[in-house]
Amino acid sequence: MNKRSTCAALAALLMGTAAFASSAFADNLTMWVRASGTNAAAHLVDLWNSTHSDKIELTTIPDTQMVTKLATGVQANEVPDLVSFDLIYMPDFMKAGFLEDLTAELKADPNFASVAKAYVDIATYQGKLYGAGFTPDVSILVWNKDLFKQAGLDPDKPPRTIAEIHEDAKKIRALGPDIYGFYFSGACPGCNIFTTSPMMVAAGSKILPANGNDDALTGDGVKQVLEQFKEMWNEGLIPKNAQADSGANFASVFKSGKIGIQGTGGFLLAELKHDVPNMNFGVTFLPGAKEGQASSFVGGDVVAIPKGSKHLAIAKAFIAWELTDEAQLEGLAKNNILPSRPALADNKYFATDPRVVVTAKAIGVGYVPWVYHFADMVNSDSSPWINMLQRAIFDGDVDGAITEARQKMKDIASE
């Protein structure tokens, strides 16, 4: 008995020592994530921490401070081991030399081959890869099936072209003085590059110039979309406050149940299901000018390793891990977050709601512009992009607005 107890005690001691040794050699990594990506990133990091001895500590940085914080961090050699940020800053960061080259690791990774093309494109600079898709979001079109039914439209048949959006919006507007056919945030540059530009792209246009020699706003799609929006505005199919909405109402208006159709982001699905569980709504791709045309804007965050990371090997291991089925399904899909590999859209967690599957598949048809100065051309409150939309839709000068924006975008791209 005594011998057995002694053996058990020795075994426990050995196991304890092994555990201590393991934790003693385990590393603690730091990761910065922008505020709007924190929820999704936390699910992944929690899963990693529960299955790995090396732990990651997540620090949330306000969205508007991420660029400044990372830029000053890299220059002062005070960087985290990993960073998750708005994918649109990838070209600027890669060019500035802020990020570690991950080409060898990612090209050798079989999971990376099935990552959405948009994420691969945005993370490529001069043939090298500097990051991977992390916590995706994508733009979609939502429609209120109850209002469609009341207006005599087929609730299961979403608009397939921009012209059909206009036609359906007219019928929905006729339902009552406070019911509107369509909504968009008219003073929000970011919301519109996310939801309006894909309609233009689907209709064959290119929006932003890659450099000073490249053309901006090419093709007929830009004009076709602006014309339809202008007419819907003039016909009163869009609420008046849309003109001044700088994004504050982007997510909340559709929840009121008084809007027929709206371009939005995949994030809205979970909010709608939580906040207005009885709302009967559908999800489809953002359409173009002709039936069969569709696109989306692939947004969300990429994950990369800043130059100066003190745990380079483990940080690379984390990026490889976050692309695995385990991380994509158990870390993201299980928590109603889209995977960055479109092939995983049909999974057990999304099976109960086909709308989520449609959203996840939108990543596969989506685009993301690879440009420097994106913020200057689009996100700035005085950008040529938002000025064009406002001048065309609210002032009615579509041709003048496009010509002016085209030149200004080219000027910015030349800098």
Added chain:
Amino acid sequence: MRAQRSRQLQGWFFIGPALLFVAVFVLVPLAQLVFTSLTDRSLLGGGRFIGVDNYLRIWRDASFWRALTFTAKYTIVLTPILMGLGYALALLTFDNTPLKRLTRTIVFVPVIIGLSSSSLLWYWLLDEQVGLFNKLLVDLHVLKEPIVWFVSADLAFWAVVISITWKVVGFGLVLFVSGIQSINSDIIEAAIMDGAGYWSRVRLIIVPLTRRILLLTTLVSAIGSMLAFDQFYIMTSGAPRGQTFTAVYWIYQNSFVSFKLGYSSALSVVLTLVILVLAALQIALTVRSEAA
């Protein structure tokens, strides 16, 4: 001679920490700002010396001059409202009765709320669909139907002026009350004995004896308005079409949206000089009027 030198050393010893503080936290950053303004440095790093190119570019930057003009208009409109209303409230409430103390407290409460919070609060109060301010104006028959405040530059301007008046007027009130209360009561009583009415006492005694505090408060308020940023960033986002950009907002855009650190440093230097000149002018005019 030795005693004089000792006193001098003692003086330097006393002002040394303050001088060091100013040098480290004001002069060095200011010199760095001026140096950066002579480069084309980006927020993402790099940059080379380009002389006065940034300053020449400011000369041609119509957006900056429009923002500066808008800021000046905001200052010129807001400052008299804040000073006039603050002083009027101070005249009404400077006695220490319980009701007047309570009134002063209520008017002062918004001052302790953060500017960002109050701007967000007013953004929603002025909302066309759910805003209480619109509802109040409609119920009072001032408006026929709710209006979208941030759809035009003029309406957005007044929306911000209303919100800032509510937020800041209590600051002037407290300073003015302390100024009025510091007037020797013998002077007021003597004036009453001599038959001076209320307005005569205000015009001939209270205003002249609180002129210094009026100058100081006006100066602080005007400089604050020239540096306005948060309220426009949150309430108007510069919309519509950049017409409500203030000078600081334009500097922010160039620094953190366009990453042009060198150029935005030059803009900051110009704005600092403009404010310095205006403040010096204001002080000089007041000193001259006092001397006269």
